[in-house]
Amino acid sequence: MKVKHIRSALGSLLVLSAGGPSHLAAGGPGKDAPNILFVAIDDFNDWGPTQLDGAPFEVDTPNFDALADRGILFTNAHCNAPSCNPSRTSIMSGLHPASTGVYANGHDWLANERFDDILLLPEYFQQHGYTTLGGGKIYHANQGNDFNRKGLLSPRGWEDFFPSFEEQLPVPSMPDIKPDRGEGNFNWGGTGKPLEDMGDHKVVNWAIDQLETPQDKPLFLAVGIYRPHMPWFVPDEFYDHYEDVKITPATNPVGWKKNIPESLANRWDRHKDYVGKPGPSRGYAACVTYADFELGRLLRGLEASPLAENTIVVIWSDHGWHLGEKDHFSKFTLWEESTRVPLLILKPGANKQEVDTAVSLLDVYPTLLALAGLPANADNDGQNLLPIIKAETDLNRAILTSDNEHYHAVRDGRYRYLKSDKAEALFDHFNDPREFHNIADQPGSTAIIKRLAKTLPSLPAPSMPQRSKPEKL
Template identity: 30%
Template sequence: MTATPTPSPARPNILILMVDQLNGTFFPDGPADFLHAPHLRALADRSARFANTYTASPLCAPARASFMSGQLPSRTRVYDNAAEFTSDIPTFAHHLRRAGYHTALSGKMHFVGPDQLHGYEERLTTDIYPADFGWTPDYTRPGERIDWWYHNLGSVTGAGVAEITNQLEYDDEVAYHAARKLYDLARGHDARPWCLTVSFTHPHDPYVARKRFWDLYEDCPALDPVVPPIAFEEQDPHAQRLMLASDHAASHVTDEDVRRSRRAYFANISYVDEKIGELLDVLERCRLSDDTIVVFVSDHGDMLGERGLWFKMNFLEGSARVPLMIAAPGLPAGRIDRAASTLDVLPTLAELVGLDLGGVLPWTDGESLVGPAKGTGERSPVPMEYAAEGSYAPLVALRDGPWKLILCDLDPPILTNLDEDPQELVNRAQDPACAGVMAAMTAAMDARWDLARFDAEVRASQARRHVVYAALRNGAYYPWDFQPLQKASERYMRNHMDLNVLEENQRFPRGE
């Protein structure tokens, strides 16, 4: 039996700040100049900033399972927003907890299935999305909209202002519980190092913001997309599928709808920035900043009307590129342009805190970013996968230097050069001048992926889940959604506690 590693008192704490659907093109080197995000800008100044970071899969549940495990969806089998994340896949929470860390989650991680912890010792809130198989796509019915849960453009046509929404209520709760947890950790009653993940649902649509944040963007120069809408028949085949899936033709989106949606989206970046600032302030006031690694990341991006597309679900830059900033003792601050992946967070954290991943590295798709941040190494070409709603067969992509190649058995390949064509408007796949690049990248992708096998595995998973979901909804229903428990009898003052001891233990920091 393998011995449990003993905790090291020298290991730093870890605070992971995750947001949802934040387009990485607005974080070219920290927040873009037009964004009112002072706390993220200050964090950027002391962080290694990975300017070209990509999601493993441009949809919530697959992206997050990959982020936590360092494995692509073809390994995790979390293909879509209703695919189970199985308990035998180690996450960074498992690795850290095994090494003696206290691990906790406040907020969203979109775990599907009965395991709602995946290595976290405690969870402070429930999730915002369901944990069952109800949102399972169906490749046997291509083109059929599942209206009750598929995206439509109501988020765009209904964009505007509100002081409270379902999403704002959730993120207010996430921030409150995270701050309370940081105070508890600071008191030092538990001697273990800790990893706290705080995961917000903003700036994910619907595009509705509080007025004080909305007002910050009245004269914003970025309210109009860089690339205007492209006609349906001129879009690539997958973009056409996404437009059909979002019921684009029935939505009648106006230019003003687009501007209001983008304005609310930017406003919600400012809202999240304020929440993050509050948490970083707790770190500072409780004397934890010097010993805490801070990671800021998103699960995927949002097209925000570029080319007439919305949300995510594709490999274009707006959807697939995300911000990633890491502030850590001994890690130089600065911009790194080499492409990186959200898959890399797990091995990067492991190297920063001295964990050995040798036993699982053969099944890991991520690579440590410590070397690239220090200028002593480079990350390999970055892979991505997508096999969820709006697709009729799996799509895969590879970012290698300036080149991005997208393959799907149903579609012609798409090859773009992001240095020359950052808006990805010119497909170079048939360009004779790119024949060498095309051949080399295709060979690399064929070596990595068997698309026919991938497709068969996705279809089998979908079929199983459709049977199980219908069965579990028939008769008595037991939900998998996480139910946070509050131990009210162990909080504040109770008669089994010594009042003097309680007051002394709960006061921190003391004095100057």
């Protein structure tokens, strides 16, 4: 079955209608304040949306594409840390990892006093008159495994959370199947189980119920979709879609590391023996298409609800994902594949727009406050994106992604600058979009590096201690 036929294969269930919200209500809390649908999709790189076109072969995401055709798509959006916990902590708190020391999955932000006096995103909306509900993976999980996962979840700001404040996904988060590849959760295939058994399906069902429930206050609803996080198991119909597709795995030029400092080029090479093999790409693509299917169900639920005409939707991912690029299968790097994320805002009355200026997930918190007509939060490290949406592309706006206090990436509209305590590298996306040719030592790069280096933190917060039993990644 060819991927291009997926729409007919799964029927109209996949595709959103073209209609939607038509006006933006007056800002501020009250019965006319806009509702917020806040959708997180885990490990979702730029393979999905056709407007980003990061995949080396066709990956079908009809629902995201339909949304991008009538929303604001940020084509150069990046996370602030290339792993789940620090990225999600950052977007939910409005604080950069370099401000808090939360750089890794093993950093327990709940034990960090830096957050004691910070209003988390749902707290801010709650204190300004909103009903705040959440379900699925919003924060990072720190217990269990990928088949039975519990959450590092703060009850702060939530009136209710599905399935509970102790569990981020229905247990088990996916049908009862076991890895068989000897690679832990680096595994893929069909579940052989009904769609209804998937944890994401249950979360979306719950979210649709909330959208249909009459509200006496504006609603802030956060929904976390877990796929395409590993292991890449999905209902058979999604995995089978890619059976006859010619999978073109990513490859790397021979000698690509030769002009990149060793400490930067060799930081990660997880599962490098799979480079050039189609299996991981097929598993990931199937999960992306499944996540898109659940996104479509959620948005159709919104369109059929009483909230359809007055809801702002934001869709984001916590970080990207390598599928063989740079000899790596995972996140955790400061290359484009790991930091670049889909970011889409759909608001009543808006037309299709692509914003090419560099932005980060840190900008989402202040932007949502502005869209809702709420006062700015002075503690936010990010910037309200509304002026950027209205302006011409700014190639010089630079954003910061941090791996730890010693290693950072700066990305603007043209360049990526990597800086560690030991080395630096510069890449020109106009001429080298895959970032294989370091130009840091070339004539003319000095001024560029000097400008980008101004975005680096002068005194980054030191890393928090790891939890005593850090999660097995």
